[in-house]
Amino acid sequence: MSASQRSVRYAFLCMILFLSACDPAPPDSGAAADSGAQSAVAVEYRQVEWTELMPEEDLAALLSPPEEIMNIPDGSEMDQISSQMSNAIAQANDSRYQQALTSTKVVADFNNQHISIPGFIVPLDFNDKQMTTRFFLVPYFGACIHVPPPPPNQIILVDYPAGIKVDELYDPFQVSGLLKTSLFQHEMATSSYHLDAKVIEPYVETGGQPTG
Secondary structure, eight states: OOHHHHHHHSHHHHHHHHHHHOOEEOOOTTSOOOGGGGGGTTOOOEEOOGGGGSOHHHHHHHTSOOHHHHTSOTTOOHHHHHHHHHHHHHHOOOHHHHHHHTOOOOOGGGTTEEEEEEEEEEEEEEOTTSOEEEEEEESSTTBTTTBOOOOGGGOEEEEEEEEEOOSOTTOEEEEEEEEEEEEEEOSSOEEEEEEEEEEEEEOEETTSOOOO
16 A cells, blocks of 8 residues: 555554654755854754654554444545544544544653654744744644644644744654643644744755655
């Protein structure tokens, strides 16, 4: 089954695994890193994969989705996918799977850790220059907008007072800062982690190819 087919059938799981498998490389010398980079040179950030933020029992449950999820036809339009996924999830009999979809459980070892993680920005707050100062960082494009949101332990609330200009929501970023385990509820989604961002850079894969 191709990556595109899997994303149709189960978008968020596919993208979580996709980003986890990527080997992020630093932006090339021509990329404009955010101004916060200079002040954070002395800090060593741990490169983190999204699945590391999820307790093992939750990950195991999501890796074994109910048959209803896998039966969503290939080639479905995005609105149909969202509706079908929601209906399939509601009809699923696997309670452990449903619990994992909304799990707020965290990996406590990540509390107060300096980390760096790639993801996509879902803006929440803006400054007077229309720069994003608070946002959800998510592992795949369209999360919280086109498809059901990821589990809360796969969403990071990010505060970045300096603000960042996000021209396209499908552009991925590498975000680095101090991570804390903190529950945040919003009408759009719920997050189990909070990141005080210090460095935000365009994300590139090894070889310089962006994930978006």
